[in-house]
Amino acid sequence: MPVDMPLEERVEIPAMLLRWYDRHARALPWRSPPGVPAPSPYRVWLSEVMLQQTTVAAAWRYFEAFTTRWPTVEALAAADDADMMAAWAGLGYYARARNMLACARTVTRDHGGRFPDNEAGLRALPGIGAYTAAAIAAIAFDRRAVVVDANVERVVARLFAVEEPLPAAKSLLHGFADSITPSARAGDFAQAMMDLGATLCSPRNPACALCPLNEPCAARRAGTPERFPAKAAKKARPRRFGTIFWVEQDEHVLLVRREKKGLLGGMRALPTGPWQAETPGLAEAPVTGEWGIGATEVSHVFTHFALDLAIARLQLEKGCAEKLVGEWWPIDRLDTAGLPTVFAKAARKVLEDRNG
DNA sequence: GACTCGTGGAC
DNA sequence: TGTCCAAGAGT
Structure with a gap:
């Protein structure tokens, strides 16, 4: 368990972040405003799969198109394979589309059209990995879950000034994320972390002056927040x-x-x-x-x-x-x-x- | 752990 | 123009 930051400082982080989120949450088509009941698990799932390794701007119109054409998981399960793949065309990572259809059909056939309301059940479905299972559990079902995507990794690496480079640092960063994840407002906290990473705590030029967590942030204190997270060298592209x-x-x-x-x-x-x-x-x-x-x-x-x-x-x-x-x-x-x-x-x- | 698997925007 | 990067999953 990480111990670099004093506990009394660490316990303040969720409240500081949620206060910021209450004022600055991005308005997105798959999201309810802070405090408003969550969208259907179907819409949360659809958005989370579309957003895997994909920008909000790119996923936006596909989400609108899919939810208009297939408003429920049963409707999507009944879709023609070729139609669905054609609708996904241009979004990339096409295994996501194949797995999405398989998942919709499993949920419809084996779960009565209802998504499992817990991480383990979600994790067993095609196309749902550790991140997506945690995200759906938190956002759709308000379950405490440690939601760690690339945004969260960056925020946490900076908060705790983690020197270990990715991807080796993943388990360490997950532990730090766990240490600041609250039980209440699970979905809002997860989305707040991702919003922070997408807007203020950006990869190149983090806007520390505006950041609700700048006080406890070890990377900012060190003066070089953009240095985190460290990453292993990439190999050349043939x-x-x-x-x-x-x-x-x-x-x-x-x-x-x-x-x-x-x-x-x-x-x-x-x-x-x-x-x-x-x-x-x-x-x-x-x-x-x-x-x-x-x-x-x-x-x-x-x-x-x-x-x-x-x-x-x-x-x-x-x-x-x-x-x-x-x-x-x-x-x-x-x-x-x-x-x-x-x-x-x-x-x-x-x-x-x-x-x- | 290391590969495979798309695309478009930012700088 | 090249590089980096994005709400990762499957093998």
Whole structure:
């Protein structure tokens, strides 16, 4: 148990933070104001999954779209897989969408449409890890839970001036977070910590002068709050090369469904060959023919590699009955296909080429 | 523990 | 332009 900060100072932290939260809580579509009953567990769960490794600004319109189209967990459980994946397109980390559907169906089928009201029960559901289980338990069910995301890690690392670098420091930071987590107003406290980290206690230029916890904060006292949390060095991001195949016939383009698992798993996509260290040319083209590889190219950066894609184009004769695996999608409605961003970028490039 | 897994905004 | 970063989970 951490002991660096005197107990009498530590016990004041929740009240100091909640007073600040009562005045400065952000208004968000998945949140009730401080003191107002929480939104439904369904909405809390939906928002928490969408917000995993994702900014509030990016998740915002997806949350509105999902809750409008699927207002309840039963409605989402009944959704068509392809429709749901298409609705998620652009938000990234597509395993979240697959797990979200599985979770909705489990809750509907095995739990009578009600989310478990405790951390252990939530943690057993697909797509719900330690953070999300704690967050839902606290926010939706007002249970005391130690809610630790990247914001909380940063706030706590600064409060206690933790020198140990992430990710090794995770268990230590969890212990510090536990030591300041109150039993009352569990949901407000968790959200207050995250709001503080997202607004004042930011990674680069923390606004310590405005911070409700600046007095007990060890990092501020040391004069270098931005130094915390320390992080282990990252490894370089490799570059890979590939080819996108744009096959066109009678104002339709060929789309495929990517394999269930792995990168962009389960998503509708343009056909591609392998992504590798050297350019693969026309390897694994969906059909043999007079492919044109022009200057058209798309660059895209994923978390663990950067990708340069050449675009090969082929026009098939109208009525020519090529048997290709996939769907012929109307080109003027390609925006409704639910393509991940990398393919949406490629399509935009081709259409710019074509029309202008 | 170490990898994999997206995207867009800030600086 | 490159780097960092975000309400992490699954393997």
